[in-house]
Amino acid sequence: MGCDGGTIPRRDELVRTKQKPEQKDKDAEAVAKWKHCAITQEELRLPVVSCDLGRLYNKEAVIELLLNKEASSDIAKHIRTLKDVVELNLTENPAYKRKIADKGDEYVDHRTSRFICPVVGLEMNGKYKFCYLRQCGCVLSERALKVKSDVCHKCGKSFEDDDVVVLNGAEEEVSILQEKMEARRLQAKLEKKSKKRANEVAVDNGKKKVKIEETKTAGKLINGGASTSEVKSRPTTGTATKMILPEKACASYSIARDPNTSEALKSLFTTHKTALNQQKAHWVTHNPLYY
Structure with a gap:
């Protein structure tokens, strides 16, 4: 069976098969994650902050979200106060040139990034893994952190392995970061309760001590040093x-x-x-x- 012009159709042109899911454009996805705020989808501008899950936000957008109680964002529902985010210490890329508009007849490289790793010089565009340190907020590439050190390679502040947060990580990495975040919050809550109890015990002990001292002083001062028992024995x-x-x-x-x-x-x-x-x-x- 042929068509007009003597063409012979193939089987895949006649039989309907299951269509493949639409593939995401990796470049567009990387640009959305690494160059835009996760809340407002606006272009990132300094100061830039990040949460315990490694997402990037404009600090202004986070403040507006916290001030506006009616606003809600599923991607930032774990942010309760400004203490839940860390302001990032980013390193500018000297070779980056911002363009106002792209021409239609020229090649546009969307992988160019405004920020780079201060140690290795890799661009922060999603091609390489980047992390930030919760103690100082410095952003470094994973390759730079492979050099074992107890201090930050950029500012020199000390940090631990739990302080390293992966930026825009995969689903598995995000789930691990969420477990760490919940564990830190639970630990902080328990420490706050124990500190409050310790303060209450100290206050109670202080009150008891003051009462005992006042009783002794009153017993000494009554009638030129007469004891309380002597005063009770005297007639009223x-x-x-x-x-x-x-x-x-x-x-x-x-x-x-x-x-x-x-x-x-x-x-x-x-x-x-x-x-x-x-x-x-x-x-x-x-x-x-x-x-």
Whole structure:
């Protein structure tokens, strides 16, 4: 069976087979990850930050996301505060030239990157693995980190193996980074609780110590150094008053005739001899306002 023109069709042209899934453009995917913000898809501009999962963001976009409570982003839902991101210390590529617009008749190399590794000089375009250190934020290539060292090759700060975060890693690497992030947050939460409990115990011990010292000081100061037990053994003011009042509650009792009363106290009353010689009446009866 032929077609017009004497052509003979093949089997794959007549029988429908399962179509292959659409292949992603690797260059376009790399440009989207390494040159654009993961939240807004805008071009990366300094300052650039990264999370514990190794994604790249504009710091301005992260701040706007945190301030706007109504906004939501599935790719950045693990970012709660600015402490969850690290500002990256990137190295500029001196050979990079930014173009405003590309011409249609020229070749455009999308692999050129604005940033490079400060040690090896590899471009940060997705072709090579890059990592950043959580302690200092310096971005280095994986090839540079193969040189075993306890300090950063760029700034000289010390770091550990757990501080290395892979930028834009594969799914397996992202899952490992997520497990590490959750473990760090759980450890920080436990340390915060233990520190809070230690502070509460210290405060309680301090209060007990202060109370004990106050009790001892009060016992020493009462009645010129008398102890608390001695004060408790002595009669109170009400008991002492009840013991003295029966003697002075008699009708025949007079302060003027009491030998134990001082002259200063006796002079306050009109029965004193100085009050009898006064020309004016007593202040209570003086000018009683009887009109």
